[in-house]
Amino acid sequence: MLEQRKETEVAHPPMEIKFTNRLSYKQARLTVLVGFILGTLLSLLQIGIDYASEDASINREILSLLEISHNPASRIAYNIDAELAKELTQGLLRSPAIIGVKLTDNNGTVLANVKRPSVESNYRVLSDFLFGANRQFEDRLYLDHLPNESLGTLRLSVDTYPFGNRFLRRAEVTLINGFARSLLLTGILLALFYVMLTKPLARVIRELSSRDPGSTEQTALECPSGHAKDEIGVLVKVANQQFQNIATEIQQRRNAENRLTDYLGQLENIVSARTTELKSINARLSQSNEELQIARSTALDMAEARSVFLANMSHEIRTPLNGLLGMIALSLDGPLTAEQQQQLSIAHDSGKVLVELLNDILDLSKFDAGQLELEHIPFDLGALVEDTANLLSQNAAPSVELTCLIDPHFPALVLGDPTRVRQIVSNLLSNALKFTRFGRVDVRLSAFDEGVRIEVCDTGIGIPQDAQVKIFQPFTQAGAGITRQFGGTGLGLALTYNLCEAMQGRLTISSEAGFGSQFCADLPLPSHTRPMPITPLSGKIIAITSSSSGLGELLSSLLPGWGLDYQRRSIDDPMIGVEVDVLITDCPECLFNLRPTISAPILLVTAYGNFMPGEEVGALAPLQQQARPLARNALYQALKRILLPDAHTGNEASLEARSPQRRGRVLLVEDNPVNQLVAKGMLGKLGCEVTTAAHGAEALDQLELKAFDLVLMDCNMPVMDGYEASRQIRRSGRWPQLPIVALTANAMSEERERCRAAGMSDYLAKPFRREELAALLDLWIPATTAP
Known part of the structure; x- marks a missing residue:
């Protein structure tokens, strides 16, 4: 009772309230x-x-x-x-x-x-x-x-x-x-508020503090007189209602405790039954896990088998392709009739299409397997875009104008993977040229804060809105009629989209059927080197082009920055009495009307196959011809030759005096006779002395007999493959500085690592072009200057 009284006193503190708290x-x-x-x-x-x-x-x-x-x-x-x-x-x-x-x-x-x-x-x-x-x-x-x-x-x-x-x-x-x-006023209000508010509230508080909340029998609180209808009366009513609710809740809890005691016994029985059921479920889950493990192992084996299949397929297809393209390239350098030249060129272009198709399939498989690796090296993106456009310009229709519009303030070098960026530019440009029969195809290159923007705009057939959502899917085109009319596999845009995502970039499209398309690739390629300053030129340049010409837009963006006075005129503008240092035009038909009225040098920009014959060039002299798309450096050098002829002649003479002559000795290790002929022919035309070996053991014997500057080593050969031969060359220690370049038809990414692990210095995938082989020789065989 004493403890209960103390608890009551603690629960109900004294009701004296400080005067300032009232x-x-x-x-x-x-x-x-x-x-x-x-x-x-x-x-x-x-x-x-x-x-x-x-x-x-x-x-x-x-x-x-x-x-x-x-x-x-x-x-x-x-x-x-x-x-x-x-x-x-x-x-x-x-x-x-x-x-x-x-x-x-x-x-x-x-x-x-x-x-x-x-x-x-x-x-x-x-x-x-x-x-x-x-x-x-x-x-x-x-x-x-x-x-x-x-x-x-x-x-x-x-x-x-x-x-x-x-x-x-x-x-x-x-x-x-x-x-x-x-x-x-303070005194009067204080007295009134005490009588009307504090005193009745204090009375209600005293009654509340004297009650036992745990009791189920509660008497109602009395409301102070005169306060039945104000806030104090409402407070008393609410308190009485709460006391009644508490008493009801206490009784309900006591009843619930009695029912809970009954439920506990039933719960023990339910838990026992559930435990038995869970044991049975665990046994079935264990069996399912074993089945899943078996399925996972099967999937891994299938993935490995696919990788092996792709590697074998790459090797088996690329080996005959290398021989085919190499022999055709060698034949094109020989004496041929015009018909034979055209037939072999078509065959060579068809072979390159097969190589590009094979590369696209392998790249897509790398995406699926998560094996695509990106480089992060400095490279000239502007030159890359111009080179790619120049290579693909032969695919342009005769009435299509291809133009490279590069921001004059674009960085000289950016950081990224040049090979993958070239694939993006090539796929977008090939797609635009394929579906454009009239008008223009423009490649625009600009920089922004976080990277670069590559835009390919065309005036082709366009893409309907409902087809734009599926063109980035593999083996898919805008419609069945597109494949029948224009051809293609539908891999290019899918691969381009995956490459942009792999670079943390974005590829978007804006198109309308019948009004052309615009593909925009935003790539996070940071600037590495600012634009290099060029020697300014002086002179007056007039361009005669149509208002919609891409050449006019290119000249207006470049020539003022080179210090030149540039004007554009239409074909119908009179030129009599006009003083000009260089006349630039893309209209061959108007030259014969212009030459009698103007004596300045003329620079004609036209498609590569539409160059004027020698007799017409002589009649229009002085005349220079440039193929489109017109590159920045080609335009600058052409204008420099015209405006500064003396300085250019001196430079050419000094350059010719310093032209490198290669005297390299190359050991070609290749078991395929056709590939031997192809590589030997290319190396011979590049000025190299070639010795062949059919397998790795024969290559080791040749190294014992003669000194070589470079070894071109095929990887898959009988007797001794290229990996083992390279390992033995490196282990011997006799040729530590000898460069060994792998020649393989396996284009998978792990092949490069395997070659490096075997001690090889570089890697060249089949089929390769003469330009790629020449670049490799420039890298590994030092050039000497002719006396």
């Missing part, structure tokens, strides 16, 4: 504070009005005094009576506010001048701040019948303190009265 005090304090602020503001408003009235009364009283003294002072000044003047000034000085009077005649003679000191007081500073220390008043003296004739002046010096003191006394009384009213 609601009556808080309400009275808030009300009085608001009343005090409002009363103070009203008092200040009243004082302000009184201040303005008092300030005006100073001027009124002094002006009235001057008005009264005007006539006597005027007569005194007229008669020049000093005694009367002194009496008048002494009389004015009796006014409490007047501290100085000065009367002068019209000649400036002082008739009377009296002064007395100002009154000193503690309120003096405040009065001077509000009204000023003193004020000066002056009245011009004249007679009523002669108002324009000045007789003199009457000057009064007024001390504002009497007026200020009177104002400050009134303000003090006003503030004291307001403060007294606030104190009286």
Whole structure:
């Protein structure tokens, strides 16, 4: 019982509430504070009005005094009576506010001048701040019948303190009265709030604190008299309702505890049954996991088998392709008729299409297997775009103008994977050229804060909106009729889209059927080197092109930055008497009409296969021809040759004197006779002395007999393959600096790593072009200058 009483005392603390915490005090304090602020503001408003009235009364009283003294002072000044003047000034000085009077005649003679000191007081500073220390008043003296004739002046010096003191006394009384009213209001409100609010609430609190919340039998609280319908009465009603709810809830909980005891016994039985069921489920899950493990192993084996199949397929297809393309390339260099030249060129282009198709399939398989690796090296993206466009320009229709529009401020070098970027440009450009029969195809290159933007715009057939969502899927084109009319496999755009995503970039399309397409690739390729400054040129350049010509847009963006005076004219504009240093045009038909009227050199830009024959060039001389798409450096060098002929001739002579001649000895290790002939023919035309070996063991024997500058090593050969031969060459230690370049038809990414692990220095995938082989020789065989 003692512990229960202590718990009750703790649960119900004493009901004494501090005076400052009572609601009556808080309400009275808030009300009085608001009343005090409002009363103070009203008092200040009243004082302000009184201040303005008092300030005006100073001027009124002094002006009235001057008005009264005007006539006597005027007569005194007229008669020049000093005694009367002194009496008048002494009389004015009796006014409490007047501290100085000065009367002068019209000649400036002082008739009377009296002064007395100002009154000193503690309120003096405040009065001077509000009204000023003193004020000066002056009245011009004249007679009523002669108002324009000045007789003199009457000057009064007024001390504002009497007026200020009177104002400050009134303000003090006003503030004291307001403060007294606030104190009286505080007391009255405090008493009323205590009787009306605090006292009945305290009674209700005492009754609540005396109750036991755990009791199920509760009597209702009594409502204080006079408060049945206000907030206190509502509080009592709510408390009674809560007490009733608590009692009901306690009874319900006791009933629930009884039911819970019954449920516990039933729950034990249910848990036992569930445990048995879970054991059975676990056994079935274990069996399912074993089946999944078997399925996973099967999937991994199938993936490995696919990789092996792709590697074998790459090797088996590329090996005959290398021989086919190599032999055709060698045949094209020999004496052929025009028909034979055309037939072999078509066969060579068809073989290149097969290689590109094979590369696309292998790249897609790398994406699926997650094996695509990206380089991060500096390269010239502008030159890459121009080179790619130049290679693909042969695919353009005769009436299609291909133009490379590169921002003049584009970086000289960017960081990224040049091979994959070339694939993106090549696929987008090939796609545009394939579906464009008339108009223009533009490749635009620009830089932004986070990378570069490659745009390929065409005026081709366009892509309907419903087909744009599926053209990035493998083996898919806009429609079945597209494949029948234009051909293609549908791999290019899918591969391009995957490459952009692999580079953390984005490929978007904007197209409308019948109005061309615009593909935009935003790639995060950071700038590595800013644009290199070029030697400025001087001269006047006129271009004769149509308004929709891509050549005109290219020239307008480049020539002003090179220091040239550039103008564009249409074909119909007269050229008689026009002074020009170079004339640039893409209209061969208008040259014969232009040459009689202009003697300046002409630069003709046209498709590669539409060059003028020699006899026509001689008739139009001086004439130079450039193939489109016109590259920036080609245009600059052509203009430099024309505008600075002496400097260019000297440079050419020095360059020819320093032209490199290769004298390399190459060991070609290749088991395929056709590939031996292809590689040997290419190397011979590149100035190399070639020795062949059919397998790795024979290559080791050749190395013992002769010294070589480079070894071209095929990987898959009988007797001894290229991997083992390379490992033995490196282990011997006799040829540590000898470069070994792998020749393999396996284009999978792991093949390169396998070659490097075997000790090979570089890698060249079959089929390879003569340009690729020449670049490899430039890298590994030092060139010597001809004597």
